[in-house]
């Protein structure tokens with residue numbers, strides 16, 4: 001398999017043939033426009049500027065100046081990244097890509113960067129969708145991207161406490177492969193699982209597949225080891241601790257701006273043996289939301305509790321339903337879960353839900369699940385045909401959900417019409433639900449204009465970001481802040497906390513080399 005330099009995943013998995021025809025057929029029905037396909041440029045013909053720095057001799061064999069390597073590490077994997085790659089628009093490319101083999105190499109690389117004023121960008125899988133790994137700064141300093149892919153081993157397993165010491169550069173599948181012989185699993189499955197790393201999950205506070213309880217990677221961390229320019233910070237392995245503010249909390253979500261995570265002790269569990277799933281169809285969206293809230297507040301804690309609105313159900317699961325579909329799933333390694341599902345179904349029936357258990361019910365969930373894994377590939381195919389296809393996400397309390405949903409949907413629709421002159425499709429699903437509120441995740445599909453889709457998307461994104469933060473939502477529930485969410489993060493974040501974070505940055509990274517411009521202004 002060959003990793004795509006410009007888009008998601010592997011070249012071999014790209015959307016072609018009948019799948020592409022079917023996809024474009026659906027878009028044509030939505031709004032006819034020019035759907036000419038555009039080929040990605042040849043990476044060797046991009047004409048990148050030569051690196052502005054060269055590594056000291058002692059570090060030279062860790063560093064690559066290969067143009068394809070540099071281009072492949074320039075952008076994350078958001079729609080705007082993919083489109084810019086398709087246009088060969090690579091203005092901010094790392095000068096070098098460094099691959100430390102051990103922690104000592106990393107310390108030496110950071111020392112060199114601090115000495116020479118070079119930006120150091122920690123890099124896991126590069127699946128950031130918020131400009132988190134792009135060397136885009138206010139000044140024109142040189143940048144070295146530090147790819148942690150060689151630190152990819154499970155170093156130790158403690159079967160008694162059920163935890164493992166794991167290196168940060170390991171990708172999801174290789175991590176699970178190494179745990180499998182022990183019968184244990186981390187069970188953290190973001191949609192990007194295949195092409196993202198443990199370090200990236202920790203640094204962005206990623207959201208996994210659990211819809212309730214352990215939604216974020218935070219809940220699975222026992223302790224972390226972080227290399228900072230001011231020294232190594234390692235927290236103690238503890239099941240819980242009330243000893244002051246948590247050191248791990250400082251580095252969870254630090255997005256490579258405070259230090260480089262090299263290892264973490266992660267909490268594991270046995271693989272589930274009992275599962276029960278169902279799909280519930282609703283004629284009315286408000287009733288579907290009320291049922292989802294009832295389940296979220298019931299204490300049943302389903303592993304899956306994903307409400308698809310009618311547009312999402314139609315676009316991504318092929319189901320025509322008036323109010324939405326709730327996909328429910330329970331799992332346990334210890335006990336049967338049928339009674340939990342029975343009770344959740346009862347709550348849904350109380351709100352007018354119609355249970356589609358068994359073959360029919362499972363097929364809605366199954367269709368949606370396989371579509372879920374194809375979505376990023378299909379997004380790239382649409383991008384090549386000038387279709388705007390992107391997502392954004394948030395969380396809010398239940399009392400504000402209706403207003404937020406209305407405001408955000410309206411803002412997206414108005415912005416789409418303004419920038420494309422046509423109507424698009426706006427979909428919504430809940431990725432996670434809490435007793436006090438949901439995490440709504442929106443999709444926008446609209447016919448764009450080749451050469452303008454990034455500018456068109458940026459205008460839509462600005463409009464929806466205003467609507468989100470203006471209606472009680474967070475600028476991100478699990479996609480992190482990066483460079484693209486900074487304007488709204490700065491508004492959302494309390495001023496004293498911003499001052500404390502800036503002070504922490506100055507203490508840990510006095511030369512201001514780590515991922516400048518992410519989370520706090522570059523010094």
Ligand SMILES: Cc1cc2nc3c(=O)[nH]c(=O)nc-3n(C[C@H](O)[C@H](O)[C@H](O)COP(=O)(O)OP(=O)(O)OC[C@H]3O[C@@H](n4cnc5c(N)ncnc54)[C@H](O)[C@@H]3O)c2cc1C
Nearest residue numbers: 124125126127128132190191192197199200206207256261
């Ligand atoms: C198709 C698709 C689906 C996605 N699905 C999900 C999802 O379901 N849930 C979710 O939460 N996110 C999702 N994302 C976003 C992205 O996958 C996450 O943010 C992920 O956690 C990033 O991991 P990574 O290894 O790719 O990190 P990168 O993209 O390489 O880096 C992300 C940030 O973390 C920093 N960083 C990386 N490694 C380290 C380290 N070892 N130490 C310090 N800082 C580091 C980087 O500097 C950067 O700021 C998705 C993205 C795409 C493109």
